[in-house]
Amino acid sequence: MSVISLRNATKRFPGTGGEPHTAVRDLTFTVDAGEFVAVVGPTGCGKSTTLSLVSGLEPASSGEVDVNGEPVRGIxxxxxxMFQSDAVLPWRSVLDNVAAGPRFRGLGKQQAREKAMVWVERVGLAAFAKYYPHQLSGGMRKRVALAQTLVNEPKIMLMDEPFSALDVQTRALMQDELLRLWAGTGAAVIFVTHDLEEAIALADRVVVMTSSPATVKAIFDVPLPRPRDVEEIRLTPEFVAAYREIWDTLREEVARARAEAMGRAS
Structure with a gap:
């Protein structure tokens, strides 16, 4: 049984002039335990809305969204x-930011800090455990955010362009770090990105969405072995072939979205 299942899921929001705005329509795909699925599509097509449906932050207007075999009725x-913007609290140290989740789930302060320290060490920030967010680089803050997510041992990880604000070198390092820490957890991942190279380097499957209102246009298996080094894997013939195949499908939707945006502007 799939951990995540969307069947003809549609989300409509109130629009201007009384007409509803359809963000996504008839979304249908699944994610199994331990599977990494990347979602790509044109800007503004509804990729983040898909995560909101799975997380329970937004209810589906129609269709079905199931998590662990149960309809999503809340979170x-x-x-x-893991959001694009860091959800770190500026008045808390690295350690206490990571410990916040376990504390919220009922662990005592000492237990929570001990559990948090394990993940602070795993993301390579043991020497910075007492630092505050303003003392950290962008990449280090992302490591804190990753530790915040993983310390709670999630069975499902939803990631909304978490590395998009990073420079190219730091982004590659964080991609490798994510794969290293995710390996063996058994967590199902939905990773939203605008970057097709990032999607292929990380994922087992890539879901291509259409221009708004988004639906699933195609789903591609990524024929790359694990474990992966994201920089080395990009140089392989298999990666290049996968990129060309998926880009041929995605390019049509990017062009359509651009034409629609230009039409609205004029």
Whole structure:
């Protein structure tokens, strides 16, 4: 049984002039335990809305969204969400930021800090445990955010362009770090990105969405072995072939979205 299942899921929001705005329509795909699925599509097509449906932050207007075989009626247990912006608290140290999740789930202060320290060490920030967010680089803050997500041992990880603000070198390092820390957890991942190279380097499957209102246009298996080094894997013929195949499908939707945007502007 799939951990995540969307069947003809549609989300409509109130629009201007009384007409509803359809963000996504008839979304259908699944994610199994231990599977990494990347979602790509044109800007503004509804990729983030897909995560909102799975997380329970937004209810579907129609269709079905199931997590662990149960309809999503609120935020499901075992879901970790990593946003594009860091969800770190500026008045807390690295250690206490990571310990916040376990504390919220009922662990005592000492137990929570001990558990948090394990993940602070795993993301390579042991020497910075007492630092505050303003003392950290962008990449280090992302490591804190990753530790915040993983310390709660989620069965589902929802990631909304978490590395998009990083420079190219730091982004590659964080991609490798994510794969290293995720390996062996058994967590199902939905990773939203604008970057097709990032999607292929990380994922087992890539879901291509259409221009707004988004639906699933195609799903591609990524024929690359694990474990992966994201920089080395990009140089392989298999990666290049996968990129060309998926880009041929995605390019049509990017062009359509651009034409629609230009039409609205004029």
């Amino acid at each position: 499901p247990d075992g879901v970790g969400y």
